[in-house]
Amino acid sequence: ACGSGDDAEGDDAVRKVKIAYDQASKPMSWIDENGKPTGYDVEVMKLVDELLPDYEFEFVGTTSDDLLIGVEQGKFQAGVKNAFWTEERTKKFLYPEEFLGLSSAGLVLRKEDENIKSLEDFASAGYSLAPIAANNAQYTVIEEYNNAHPDNPVKLQAGDSFTVDVVQWVNEGRVDGGVMIEGPFEKQVTAKDGPYHHLEEEVVYNEFDVIKTWPLFNREEKELAAAYDGAVKKLKEEKKLEELSEEFYGRNLFDVLDSVDR
Amino acid sequence: MIEKYFDPSYIWTAFSQLMPFLKVTFAVSGLSILFGTLLGLLLAAAKLGKSTAARKLADAYTTIMRCTPSIVLLFLVYYGVPFLAGQFGLNLHDVHTAVFVVITFTLQFAAIMSEVARSAILSVNRGQYEAAVSVGLSPLQAYRRIVFPQAVVVALPNFANGLIALLQEGALAYTIGLIDIVGKANLIVAANFNAHALEIFIALALIYWVLSILIEQFFSLLERWLGRGKRTIKTT
């Protein structure tokens, strides 16, 4: 992509835009074995790109930190990183009308703690939670829960995104529970060839919430966001997103869309 | 318990996945070390020179560069340089990320090198310089032929410290999406949903270990070769 000079040629030219994605957030977005971007978020954006003849998307893999700063500064026009919506973030970024996807968050627990179904239960039990990277959306979810339940908070710790292996930590007893997205849990434990399939009888996944995820746009990119809205609406109607959800998360999360409150 | 989570076969597959990215690590650190050393020597010259202004400037540079966390410096360069260039009508947004990484490492390595060089040069007895100029060498020649060769021996261990540390800064490059060997390890871990990260990191550690042994052997030879005629404090 070296067409840097032709931005000025006019509105009728195809506009190249950079879409950043979190390169290490499987299955939402990651770099596959061939070095190509993929994942639910990325694939949706690829479909969006196909529907927008005036735009050409260039996908740039990077980390959360760079993505956030880059989109804010305009280095990237938009970014996808399984981001949730919060009031505060609207000051920094432009959220479009249409959400991008759904994310199921749940607690990974030892079999004997199967009865813990919600964050309230978890907090009441006084259990310890595996650290979550500070820039991870899951961190926000727990933090918001804690803000809403100051008298019964979950013990929340920030940590590194790479060094915490939730299933292992829970199973070995290092922590009592961990937050996970359903997809990864499926692929690790439930799937026959999953690396932790032998632990299937020892750990459980209890979903506690399904949340909408959003692409983040640079504040100047109102037109791009509007174009995105149009395209995604169409994709939703065509049930394309449900297919992708099935493909990447092993489950059509749109089935429970009615019960999603944020 | 351990066998549940630990599967050595991951180490072997990780090797073959990681090795190709070693060249990125080499390219980035090689360039940074080259430029950083040159800039570092200039700074050291300024610190040892007569000009007070140059000395103050070099000192300030060192303080700021050494005290800035690499990640902050990286973001400053990555966002700041294109922004500044933009003010002059240059569009640098499509420049390869490796360039920014090399600039960042160069700036930082130069600061470290300038102190390595300064302390090494100061450790060479002044009589050596005096004897050199007295036989008609210019000050530059005196430094190049007599002082440097002796200072280099002193500098080598510290230079190796800096060099080896730089090789490991791949995690930093990863932050802005440049995938070197550390970055690749992170990607593999992510692709495994964080399972078996221990094996991947062990593979990474082994590669680095071999690398550092090779580097140390090389420096050891260099030190012995350059250290001819040196009398050190050996207590036995």
Add this chain to the structure above:
Amino acid sequence: MLEFKGVRKSFGPLQILKGVDVEIGKGDVVVILGPSGSGKTTLLRCLNFLERADAGTARLGSLEVDLNRATKKEVHAVRQKTAFVFQNYNLFNNKTALENVMEGLITGRKQPKETARKKAAAALDKVGLSDKYDAYPVQLSGGQQQRVGIARALALDPEVILFDEPTSALDPELVGEVLGVMRQIAADGTTMLVVTHEMQFAKDVASQVVFMDDGVIVEAGTPGQIFDRPAEERTKRFLRRVLPDEYNYSI
């Protein structure tokens, strides 16, 4: 040939040189005598800009320089015409004896390597070190190091050589030989300024003897004048303790 005037130098509050003037003709050998700490080394160092004098001028042939304000180029020019034999030898630690002597020839004087090697070997041979070409300074005895230092200066074949106690570490046998070499190159027209405690050398070879004390020249003259008819009380006192009684017999 070599002339310097009003050389002054202080280290902090300590005034070491209080205005020193010396004039030396081509091929002359001037010996500087004086007690320890009187400023002899400092004087030589100032002339070679190893120390920046606070004031003073020097003339070397047609080259006239201000010892305090000389430019880099002037400094280099002076050093190219002179050589220095250090009191503490200052051999290049990272070079062998032969390389020590060759360095100035190759890098300083831009001579071809082979010529340099031949000259260096010849200079080392002159001071009796034919078997130590490849020894590093740490492998040499005190006297051997000192001789390498002398060879290093001689090989340059400069217009002026500044010697700072060149025979202090040598046994009397060698002192005789080295002084012989010096005498010979003096005869060949090299100008020499020699700080030494060897009275014999001063008497035999010097065209002029300068007696320094406490940063000033107390007295200067031919060896005859200084040794036999010193004018100043300080000189007399120094010589009385210095000259062996035998000297008096031999007059």
Add this chain to the structure above:
Amino acid sequence: MLEFKGVRKSFGPLQILKGVDVEIGKGDVVVILGPSGSGKTTLLRCLNFLERADAGTARLGSLEVDLNRATKKEVHAVRQKTAFVFQNYNLFNNKTALENVMEGLITGRKQPKETARKKAAAALDKVGLSDKYDAYPVQLSGGQQQRVGIARALALDPEVILFDEPTSALDPELVGEVLGVMRQIAADGTTMLVVTHEMQFAKDVASQVVFMDDGVIVEAGTPGQIFDRPAEERTKRFLRRVLPDEYNYSI
């Protein structure tokens, strides 16, 4: 008092000491003469374990040690009883003249600071350095450094002092003074082994003169024997070139 036997030392293929024996009585002053590179410094260094001899034994009073296989404790014991004056001074760079002299007293000999300071000052005064107590080595002239080195050894008041050319950097005036000091402490019963090129000192003070060449003792005897009636050809040759003609007149 001090006796050593069969001292051998090689550096690589180079045999430097080929079996050296010396015997010294209490308060004796033994002077070692010899050409440059003959192994004099190496011999002293072996005695003080600065160099490990390949073979040889030493007896210091009642202490008997193998020069090759001495234990750490023995080495330390020997060093506690001896002091060394280095050919190239080796002052502690990070200490002032006074601190240089005090160091051995305070840390080595465990004397109280005040006593040490007084002794150190007295030693420096003896060698004429009363005005340089607080100077660092780099601020001292060659002769001044050498005198600090001498004062450092004297202040320790050891049983044996090993001197390696202690007056090489001194002007003749000071040589006289320093030799005077040495003569006096010899009279007080300190044993001394002195490498020097000062024939005068050898003749005046030595109880024994040892002539070394090429790693062996060529000849040893009283000054009278060595200087007036040398038996060996090598000794004669050395002395012929060394002794000023005047010496012959004065007989």
Add this chain to the structure above:
Amino acid sequence: MQQSLNIPFLIDTFFTALSGVPITLAVTAVAMLIAVPAGFLLALSRVNEVPVLREITKVYVSFVRGTPIIVQIFITYASVPLILTALFEKYGIQANVYELNPIWYAFIVFSFSTTAILSEVFRSALSTVDRGQLEAAWSVGLTGFQSFRRIIIPQALVSALPNLATATVNLIKATSLGYALSLQEITLKAKVAANAGYNYIEAYIDIFLVYLILCSVVEFAFKKYEQRAARFRVQHV
């Protein structure tokens, strides 16, 4: 296109980041206290070519200095508890390794890695002191230990200090890797604060300021100390 900074957040978070300083300093101080003597001993073993110790030192240095700290942290943090638990089970020891405060892992890893770095710093510094200094110290009756303490180390220190300063400053910055252990230090605190509103630029500015202040103070102290330690040297012209 620059967005304006969120100034109130910037100020708030500055103090949040500042509150991570004690942890950072604790890790730095512990690592230094262990690494300075340990590194010095390792350096001595190499300078003196102590037979076996020297080889061990080489292997140690090549591994600890050669591999990324984050990897060491990870390997330690992932495997030590597993191994300990297995051992505890085998010998019936009643102890929960997971209750150990993770700062202990930080102490261990950073002490080890700093030791390796410093051993090379000291080795180079020791090589700048002429052997004659040691010989002179021996000759006035000092023991080996006394000679080092009073003569060799004060002189070696002069050339060690600039590189010690680099090592210390690098260590202070490297403690930010403690995020992998959920250590409540400067970087982690600032980034946690940033997450709510994605105020990453502000967070990085705060991180920058805190480290800049902290490291400048350390650097200044080292510089002054170096000047003091080098009093005995000639001024270079």
